[in-house]
Amino acid sequence: MTDDKWPHAGHRPRYDEDPVVRPFMLTGGRTRPVHDGLRIETQLVAAPAALSAPLRFESRRIVELCQRSKSLADLSAALMAPLGVVRVIVGDLLTEGYLRIEEQPDQLSTSLIERIRDRVRAL
Amino acid sequence: MSALSDTAAPPIAVKIVISGGFGVGKTTFVGAISEIEPLVTEAELTERSIGVDDTSAVSGKTTTTVALDFGRITLDDTLLLYLFGTPGQDRFAFLWDDLVDGALGAVVLVDTRRVEDSFPAIDYFEENEIPFIVAVNRFDGGQRFGLAEVRDALGVDATVPIVECDARQRESVKDVLAALTEEVLTRRLGASGPGAVARREQGPTSPASRRHP
Ligand SMILES: Nc1nc2c(ncn2[C@@H]2O[C@H](COP(=O)(O)OP(=O)(O)O)[C@@H](O)[C@H]2O)c(=O)[nH]1
Ligand SMILES: [Mg+2]
Numbered sequence: 001m002t003d004d005k006w007p008h009a010g011h012r013p014r015y016d017e018d019p020v021v022r023p024f025m026l027t028g029g030r031t032r033p034v035h036d037g038l039r040i041e042t043q044l045v046a047a048p049a050a051l052s053a054p055l056r057f058e059s060r061r062i063v064e065l066c067q068r069s070k071s072l073a074d075l076s077a078a079l080m081a082p083l084g085v086v087r088v089i090v091g092d093l094l095t096e097g098y099l100r101i102e103e104q105p106d107q108l109s110t111s112l113i114e115r116i117r118d119r120v121r122a123l
Numbered sequence: 124m125s126a127l128s129d130t131a132a133p134p135i136a137v138k139i140v141i142s143g144g145f146g147v148g149k150t151t152f153v154g155a156i157s158e159i160e161p162l163v164t165e166a167e168l169t170e171r172s173i174g175v176d177d178t179s180a181v182s183g184k185t186t187t188t189v190a191l192d193f194g195r196i197t198l199d200d201t202l203l204l205y206l207f208g209t210p211g212q213d214r215f216a217f218l219w220d221d222l223v224d225g226a227l228g229a230v231v232l233v234d235t236r237r238v239e240d241s242f243p244a245i246d247y248f249e250e251n252e253i254p255f256i257v258a259v260n261r262f263d264g265g266q267r268f269g270l271a272e273v274r275d276a277l278g279v280d281a282t283v284p285i286v287e288c289d290a291r292q293r294e295s296v297k298d299v300l301a302a303l304t305e306e307v308l309t310r311r312l313g314a315s316g317p318g319a320v321a322r323r324e325q326g327p328t329s330p331a332s333r334r335h336p
Contacts, residue, residue, distance in 0.1 A: 039138075039221075039224055039225055040138070040205070040207065040221065040222060041136040041137070041138045041203075041205045041225075042136065043133060043134055043136050043203075045133075069133065069134060071136060071203075071205065073193045073195075073205060073207070074195070076193075077159075077162040077193060083191070102133040102134070103133065104135060104136065105135065108137065108227065110308070110311055110312065112135070113227070113304065113307055113308050113311060114308060115198075115199075115202065116137060116198060116202065116204070116227065116304050117301065117304035117305060117307075117308060119198035119199055119202060119204075120198065120204070120297065120300045120301045120304050121297075121301045123156070123196065123198075123297050123300075
C-alpha cells in the first residue's frame with residue numbers, strides 16, 4: 001500500500017529474510033504456546049513490580065508496553081517481531097507473574113453484541 | 124482517541140476475521156478503517172485440508188508462516204475491536220483455530236472474477252459455525268453479477284447475508300462490519316427460533332455443491 005493515508009507503509013518491517021532463525025534466537029527454540037486462553041487479542045497487563053524486575057530486551061519492553069493493557073497482536077507490531085516469538089516471551093512473563101491476563105467474558109452477552117453493533121454504526 | 128484510563132474497567136477485546144483469496148482486498152479493507160497503520164505481522168498457522176476429496180495425496184498437518192493484517196478500532200473506553208486479515212486462497216484452508224477462536228464473526232471477501240478463491244474460507248466458517256457474511260468487492264473489469272448469482276456461485280445458505288463492498292472506502296467497510304454485527308446478533312437471537320432449526324435441517328448446501336477447482 002502506498003496511498004497517502006499511510007505514508008510510512010513502505011517501511012513496514014519484513015521478516016521473510018530469516019523467518020526461522022530469528023524466533024529460535026529469541027526463544028531458545030521453543031515455539032509452543034504455554035498458556036491456554038491466550039488469544040491474539042487477549043489483553044495483557046504488567047504487574048507493577050515488573051518494571052523493577054531484572055528483565056532484558058523484549059521482556060523488558062513488553063512489561064513497559066503493558067503498563068496499559070496490550071494484546072499479543074499489539075506487542076508483535078510494537079516489537080516488530082513475529083507473533084510466535086512474542087507469544088513465547090509473553091508465556092514466560094505470565095509464568096513468572098510479571099504479566100497477567102485481563103479477565104474477559106466467557107461468552108459475549110447479547111447486550112454486548114448490541115453495543116458493538118451500535119458503536120460500529122457510529123464510527 | 125482517548126487512552127484507556129488506568130482506573131476504568133478492563134477493556135473487552137473482540138475480533139473480526141477478514142478472509143478471502145489473494146488480492147481480494149483484505150489489506151485494503153483493514154487499512155480503510157483501522158485507527159493504527161495496518162500492520163502485517165507474521166503468524167505460524169497449521170494447515171489442514173478441508174472440503175477436499177480424499178483423493179488428495181496430501182494429508183496430515185504442516186505448519187506455514189503467513190502474513191497477517193492487523194488493525195484496531197477503539198469502539199469506546201472499554202471496548203476494543205481488532206481486525207485480522209488472513210489469506211486462504213488455495214484449497215487447503217489454513218487452520219485458523221488460533222485466530223478464529225473466540226471471534227465475533229468473519230467477513231469473506233469475494234472477487235467475482237475468482238469466486239472460487241473464497242471457498243476455503245466459506246467452508247471453514249460454515250464447518251466451525253462462525254457467523255459470517257460475504258462482501259463482494261467490485262473490481263474494474265469484473266463482470267457485474269447480481270448478488271443472487273454470486274450466492275449461487277458460492278453455494279452459501281440463503282440466510283447468509285451477501286453485501287457489496289468497496290474495500291477502499293471507509294464508509295463501505297464500516298457498513299460491512301455493521302452488517303456482520305447485525306448478523307451475529309440475528310444468529311444469537313434466533314439460535315432457538317424456527318429459522319435456526321430450518322437451517323439445520325436443510326443442512327449445509329456446500330461442500331457437495333461447492334466444487335473446488
Ligand atoms: N476496485 C476495487 N479495488 C480494490 C478493492 N479492494 C482492494 N482493491 C485493490 O486491489 C488490490 C489488492 O488489494 P489488497 O488489499 O492488497 O488484497 P489482499 O491480497 O486481499 O490483501 C489493491 O491494488 C487494491 O487497491 C475494491 O473494493 N474495489
Ligand atoms: Mg494483503
